[in-house]
Amino acid sequence: MEAPYPAHWEADVVLADGGTAHVRPIKPADADRLRAFYSRLSDESIYFRFFGPRPRLSDKEVSWFTTVDYVDRVALIATIGTEMVAVIRYDKTGPGEGEVAFLVEDAHQGRGVASVLLEHLAATARERGIERFVADVLPANMKMMGVLRQAGYTAESSFADGVVRMTLDLTPTETSTGVTTAREHRAEARSIARLLAPGSVAVIGASREPGGVGHTVLRNLLAADFSGPVYPVHREVRAMAGVRAYPSVGAIDDQVDLAVVAVPASGVIEVVKECAEKGVHGLVVVSSGFGETGAEGRERQDELARIARAYGLRVVGPNCLGIANTDPAVKLNATLAATLPGRGRVGFFSQSGALGTALLQRVAQRGMGISSFVSAGNRADVSGNDLLQYWEEDASTEVILLYLESLGNPRKFTRLARRLARSKPIVVVKSGGTPAGHSAEALGLPDSAVSSLFSQAGLIRVDDLIQLFDVGQLLAYQPLPAGPRVGLVTNSDALGLLAADACVAAGLEPLPPVNLGASAGAAAFGTALADRLDSPSVDAVVVIYMPPIPGEDSAVAAELLRVSQDSAKPVLATFQGHLGMHPDLVVGSVPSRGSIPSYAAPEEAVRALEYVVRYARWRARPSLPPPELPDIDPHRARTLIHHALQQAVTAAPAVDAASVSTTPASAASASASASAASPSARSFFAEPGPPVEADAADVAELLACYGLSVWPAEVVRSPDEAVVAAERLGWPVVLKVAGAEAARRAGTVRLGLAGPDSVRHAHAEFVAQFGEDVELAVQRMAPQPAVPTVVSVTENPAFGPVVSFGLGEVTARLLLDQGFRLAPLTGEDAAGLVRSVRGAPLLFGEYGYPPVAVDALEDLLVRVGRLANDLPEVARLELDQVLVGREGVIILGARATIRTPPGPRPDGGPRRLA
Helix, strand or coil, X not given: CCCCCCHHHCEEEECCCCCEEEEEECCHHHHHHHHHHHHXXXXXXXXXXXXXXXXXXXXXXXXXXXXXXXXXXXXXXXXXXXXXXXXXXXXXXXXXXXXXXXXXXXXXXXXXXXHHHHHHHHHHHHHCCCCEEEEEECCCCHHHHHHHHCCCCEEEEEEECCEEEEEEECCCCHHHHHHHHHHHHHHHHHHXXXXXXXXXXXXXXXXXXCCCHHHHHHHHHHHCCCXXXXXXXXXXXXXXXXXXXXXXXXXCCCCCCEEEECCCHHHHHHHHHHHHHHCCCEEEECCCCCHHHCXXXXXXXXXXXXXXXXXXXXXXXXXXXXXXXXXXXXCEEEECCCCCCCEEEEEEEECCHHHHHHHHHHHHHCCCCEEEEEECCCCCCCCHHHHHHHHHHCCCCCEEEEEECCCCCHHHHHHXXXXXXXXXXXXXXXXXXXXXXXXXXXXXXXXXXXXXXXXHCCCEECCCHHHHHHHHHHHHHCCCCCCCEEEEEECCHHHHHHHHHHHHHCCCEECCCEECCCCCCHHHHHHHHHHHHHCCCCCEEEEEECCCCCCCHHHHHHHHHHHHCCCCCCEEEEECCCCECCHHHCCCCCCCCCCCCECCCHHHHHHHHHHHHHHXXXXXXXXXXXXXXCCCCHHHHHHHHHHHHHHHHHHCHHHHHHHXXXXXXXXXXXXXXXXXXXXXXXXXXXXXXXXXXXXXXXHHHHHHCCCCCECXXXXXXXXXXHHHHHHHHCCCEEEEECCCCHHHCCCCEEEXXXXXXXXXHHHHHHHHHHCCCCCEEEEECCCCCEEEEEEEEXXXXXXXXXXXXXXXXXXXXXXXXXEEEECCCCHHHHHHHHHCCCCHHHHHCCCCCCCCCHHHHHHHHHHHHHHHHHCCCEEEEEEEEEEEECCCEEECCEEEEECCCCCCCCCCCCCXXX
């Protein structure tokens, strides 16, 4: 039976201590669960909730509390396992107002349950037209008042008759959003910290057979000298590898923090339940036989994640390599890889379990160290997003390397990455098309768009694994360059020229190479390097040391280290063709800051430097919010959208269920009370209906709400109508074929028509070419010269609103010369979007074109981005074409597709695991 409430009202959440819980609306079937919950409450908790003693709930009260209408009366509960641990509710008390109350089981107070429930209830209330909560609280109930005040909403309080009345305005604010983000960050970081720094580890499925999965993990844990106890679990044997074994995890006398599960897939669910009963914090499931095997395995994987989260456990895997932490206080190698790199400053996430061993071997061969490593495998629960939260807090991690095959929540990923990349570089290899369903196209975007969105977030996306490590080692051990100017010091003229050519090809600015000659020794290299580092015209130095006969290798390396130690400029080398951290170029017993990375060839060194220069340029730009737009009216825009959707419902009753808001409040009245700061908070979600093509007049009015105007045009059906329209609009005019596809075809526009005869002649040509039924439009001729461009917005199911930009010429369309950015756009985002397309020079006065008003174009992009961010109902908006002239921009045509959104955006709404 279908639930009587939207599916997105249910969510798995991470609590403040890193555990998990499930949030969902209460149901009548929860009556016994509510009674059991109530029986575990302390007298004080009951007193604070009901303002007096109440030993038990009557059957009538239980029925009242568990039977709600999910509109005027809504209650959410938090469950862990099968038990209810908290409840929160509102009852509508007047227009736009609801009374709120909550109750948390004493054993779970202080875990952040109340705050996350309040976030979720506030979101459901806004969907139902509730604008504020009121709560009557006893003065001694400091915990409840603290939860309400710390939510970040605008709060007021008054005191009367011995009760504090608190009123919360549920309009999302910058403060409330910041509170939610900070809590999410702390909770998810803590949940990963519990996985990577356990006090004890159980290996479930360990066996005595060498080569077995469980046996391998057990041996690797012991060989790494894990700092805590290790417990093999096997139903039959008494000891393994000299360590006492236990028949089940429940038989272990002490606390178990982490369990590595290596049993057949069919037995994993039972093991999860045993671990939940034991109080295990996290699982690493190395077993295969899940989502990678097909539909049946996928169902098993979903069940694994559901049960684990329900009982408060985080899960790495299944079908993964494992996790590792090189912290000397932990020494965790819970992986299948016997070769683990030493201690370092790089955090490494690999989605692929199969590639994980090879990747770790490559890191070790290069002499790079890692701080921690996680192989997520099928990523049933723990994902790269969780690791970003953890590494942001981890002082021992300075660089992050990611190998991704898919993106679980791309919008959240880019949000987290954009924040983290300001302090810690993130290098990512994102496979473009494997495995099935993980490609960029599966996300509804071309792969080039994913690269653009990564670039906007400050991510360093590289092409392959070799580049991943090439860039990673430079970032880990050398400072960021201040610019693109490169000094070259070499003992080979040919290699120096190759390096210079590579710099030019990479967009860097090489100085003429300093060729020291084949016989140059340590003193010559030291002097030349010092000279280049001291030069104000140099931002980075590439040293090439390839002597025909090895001689002063160690001396040269020592001199390079000595000279570069106090420099703020990066130094990288091709040192005898060595790949990685050459032992003679390492500072300290293990690589540390100041160590000089080496590359097999100068071109590879330059390529790594190119990525780092680009990242340094992004990081040097100030992080600014989207600009304020005081002349916009999002309230009016929302009213227009809801009115258009209601008109579509009236015109097509068959889509009524898919298009009508589920709230009893009218769309117009809800719009009038929406927040200017976050009008999207007033979206009312239902099942997604079929897209509706908005009327041209509505689109023009919608754009006007954001300070954008559409150049007037009139659709005509005869030559006489065309002449009359031209007279009304003013000569000269344009006659063009109307419709979404016309702008993409050549020969569909006649320009500069200066009189009735030319209009009639053009009309006759179009009829002859396209038939009597062709739909034509007359438009006044726009000022020339101008560069035609196309701007569009798509509400992507994975990324949310994505703004695209490109030139309007047919050639640019054929070459798919487009740039992409996530909405909303900052001024810097808009400028970068304009310059991201290959045809951008035409906007800046090159190739004989006059320079145009790029600033006006950037302003238009910011406004379109704001519109898209405010209005999730806009499934697609296309401005085709936008003419960019010397004085400003003119929108020649605009089309929009609207629909009722099915739920919050991928990273919208209250906190949830995704």
